[in-house]
Structures are given as C-alpha cells and as structure tokens.
Amino acid sequence: MKPKALNDNPFMKPVEWASLALLCVLIFGLLPLALDGFRLNLVGKYLTYAFVALGLVICWGTCGILSLGQGVFFGLGGYCMAMYLKLEASSVENTKIQSTPGIPDFMDWNQITALPWFWKPFHSLPLTLIAVVLVPTLFAFIVGAAMFKRRVGGTYFAIITQAIAAILTILIVGQQGYTGGINGITDLRTLHGWDIRTDTAKTILYFVNGGLLVACVLVAQFVKRSKLGRILVAMRDKEDRVRFSGYGVASFKIFAFCLAAAFAAIGGAMFTLQVGFMSPSFVGIVPSIEMVIYAAVGGRLSLFGAIYGTLLVNWAKTTFSESFPELWLFGLGALFIAVVLAFPDGLAGIWRQHVEPRLTRRAKAAPAALPQGAPAE
C-alpha cells in the first residue's frame, strides 16, 4: 500500500515552506528596505520577543504546559550577555575615577571592592555565549525536574512559574551591588571590541537576530514534526495514555520546557545586544504574561503565527501607548480575553480556517495551474 499524504511526514509541507519564505522576505527584505534605522532597531527588539513566543508554541501550544515565567529565561539570557558587555565596558582605563577601577560602576557605588566570583567567567566571550544558553536551560531543567517529576501541572505550574518570575525580580532588584538593581545593567558599549552602538552595528545585529530566529524556527519545526512532537501533542491530550504506553512523561515535559527556555534565552541575549541594556523589568510577571499574549494572539499552535503575533502586538503597543499610554494595558487585556474566547488558535487559526480554504478553492477553480503537490486540506 502506498503511504498516504497525511502520514507522509515531510520536514515541512508546501504551505509551511511558503510561510518560511514569506517570513524571510519580510525580515530580510521588506522591513530593512522600508524602515529607517531607528524603526528597524525597534522591529529587531520585537523579534527578540518572538524567540520567547516560539518557545511557547512548543511548550504551551504543543505540549500544553503554560509557563507564565518565560521572562525569567529571557532575562537570564539577557543578563549573561549584559554581564560580558559590562565587564568589557568597565576596563581599568574607562573606570579609573572609581575607588576600585576595573569593576562595573554600580558595584563601585555599592562599596564592592572586588569582582564577585560569578562575574568572572563573563570576561570570556566563548564562555559567555555558552552561558547565555546553558544557564537558563539548566535553570529550566531544575525547575522542570522538580515540578514534572512530582506531576505538578496545569494551573499550579503556571502559578509557580509566576512566583519564580517574581522572586527573581526581587532578587535582582535587591542585590544592587551584584546585579545593578532596578536600573539593570546599562551603558554597554562594545562586543569583543566592536562598538554595538553605531547604526551599522545595529543593522548587522538586526540581521544576525533574524538569522537566529529563522534557525530557531527550523529547530522548532524539526522537533514538532518528529515523533517527539507528536508525543507532546499526545501528552497534552491524554497524559496517562502516554505514560502507560511506556514513556517517561516527565522527561518529555522537561525537554519541552528547556527548549522553550533556550529559545527565550537567545532572544534575551539578542535584546541586550540590540537595545544596549538589560533590566529586571524584562524578567518579572508583567513581561512574562505579555509574552504569552504574543503567542496567544499569533496562534499558540503555529510557529509562524507566534512570530507575526509578536510583531503585531508590539507594533500596536508602540503605536497606541504613544497616543493613549494609560489605556494600552486595558487594551492588551481585552485583546487577550477576546483571543481566548473567540479565536483560541489566534491569527494562525483564523488563517487556517477562513483564508486558506478560500485560497485552496480558488486554486482548484483554476485546475490547469494546480501542481500535483498542492496542499489539499
């Protein structure tokens, strides 16, 4: 018997290849051509959140684990990068007016006279790049192992991730001498001697960011279409059935959670590089929930939907909060409720249910032009 289309399982369906091509055209072509340097940098910042949204598609959409603390991983990744940049900006020469030259300025203000041990590895760029991904992922592993092995899930898990986000924020704010406190780590200048504040550097970083995002999309797609991806869906549906089919359910959940954390961390590091600082305001409860809204609006089941959702909500945020700053949060809340009630699958769901069938019908109306492998859903 010939294998059937639905169970053929190619890496990507034609529609998905088209979506990827469209995304690349948008990120690498249209946006850089259409926007000035300032706006492009802004889009670059939005796209760093898209990493978090991608992770949420795997963790929340596919596997059903709602984490309301993704800001933690975004922040940890961002802080790792910021620590490296800060150390480079705090050379003895730059800080000679301090009572202890050669350490970050906020440490000096807080009467710290030697670099704390956990800052030391961040003198090295390779170690920093490893830490950017490893530290948040390891933290996710510890949290995930503690929760999922004990079969904590659903709402309880969401609440605990919120608590972790709150705790980490308080810790960062409270330990000003070690972390820069509420102001975060600011005044970042160079990456391995390369000035990241120039317009050229920002444009280059935008493209690096876009490239990394596409790479993460491909990794996420690889996971989604593997058997592991289908096991995640199966666990969302009937966890017990998966457990009694011989799988260690906890390990799979930990994997999904760690992958989401790793994506978020890469986004955080790129945020630090493009925006030039990192602060606790990107770690806490509010940003973590906003990140969930990006994924929800775009469609928590769709990798591409999540990216567009992130761009759209952030664009709206920038536009509306310029004109009605006090109304924006209400608008965001209303948007979330509307999406959950009316469009649980977000923009991607609307596309799949309403736009795609119409396009397919139109394509079928012109049979001569229809290639053999056209999507027939």
Next chain:
Amino acid sequence: MNAAILPGATAGDKDFLLAVEALTVSFDGFKAVSDVSFYVDPDEIRVIIGPNGAGKTTVLDLICGRTRATSGSIKYKGTELTKLSESAIVQAGVGRKFQTPSIYDDLTVFENLEISFPRGRSVLGALMFKRDAAVRDRIDEIAEMIFLKDQLDKRAEFLSHGQKQWLEIGMLLIQDPELLMLDEPVAGMSVAERKKTAELLHQIIKGRSVLVIEHDMKFVEDIAHRVTVLHQGKVLSEGSMERVKNDPKVIEVYLGH
C-alpha cells in the same frame, strides 16, 4: 500450560504469568482492595466481574502502577511490579486499556498507533525516530486486525465510539504485551461492534494473557476462560463461568438483580 489453581500456590511459581497475592490498598482508611489474591496463567483470558465499587478498576490500576499498593505483592513473570515505575511496567510487557477510550484525538489513527510502537521511547530516541518500513508494516498489520485499515489517515476524534475502543486495543497490541488488561472493552458498543470485538479478542489472545473487566454477561460468557468475582474489595468467587454463575454468593450480590 493449563495448571489448575492450587490453593497453596506461591508467587515463586513461574507457571503463572501474573501472581497477585494479599493485595491491599487503602485510601484514608477505606480499603478499596482488601487481601486480594489471584493467579493468571499464560494464554488465559481472565474476566473480573463484580458490582460497581467492587474495586475492579483499582486492581488494574494497582497492576499497572497507577495506584500504589498499601501491602501485598504483584509478581509478573517473577518480577515484583509494585516497586516499578509505570513506564518500566509497560516495558516489562504489561499493557493497559482504560475504561473510556483513551486515544489522542488530535492525531491520526496512524500516528496514534505509531506512538505506541515500542521503539524510541527516550527523549532522544523519539527525536530521532524514523518512520521506516518496519513501522509502517506493523501499523498496517495492526490496523487490519482492528478493522481500521481504511481509516489510517483520519483524525482519531472523528472515529465512532466503537472504533475508538478498537484503536486503543490496537495501540496496546502494537506494544505486543504479554499481559493485556482491558477495562470494559465493549461498554457503549452496538451489538454488531460487540461481536466484532469478541472476534478481535479471540484473535489477539494467541501468545498472551488477557485480563478483562466487563459487565456484559453475554460477552463474558463468550470470551472468559475463568472468572474472578470481586465484591467490596474482596474476592467473592472464582472459577469457570458455569461455576461462578451458580455460586449462591455471586447470585446474591451481583447476578441476582
């Protein structure tokens, strides 16, 4: 391999595929299962019957590790199951079907079966799992058996109730367990579906033991080699259907009404 049950038999006897001895579980003092012992031979179809709340499903839960025993022992081919994790019990060769059809609605019939295929059960294994000819052939073979050969592409949520039950049985078959436990496999099925299910069970019995919970007496008579009657967490009677049917204790608590 049809050793009669000896009253003094112990779990050490390798003749039994499954030896449940003095099994007790209490939930906050309430003994849902109390001092239950029974033995299942290789290739035997054993049916557990009993009124609601007798502890039938709890016994299956205990065997597959979903519930942990307070005391007593469950030996499967000489291995103590009470201390193994759920996935280790499955990997030892015990398969369990739940009462309500427990399948993955969002996946196709093919994918449902594929997930149960016993390979690539670790995270890395699942990530690198290849859908090769061995997998496809086995899925085709099982799908044929469970009357779903033409439905492989269908999303499981669109199957009828009976088909969902068959699919779950198929998901167990693909694991090729030596002990298959079925909780009310024909509940909610039409007469025609029941007949087909009985036929299916007779076909899959070869080379394995089956432990079935069922209320439908007609169906029980049709398939059972031996019947164990549970009542209020205890074994009330055991033996052939003929014997159990005529046991006054059983008639009083269960069959009489």
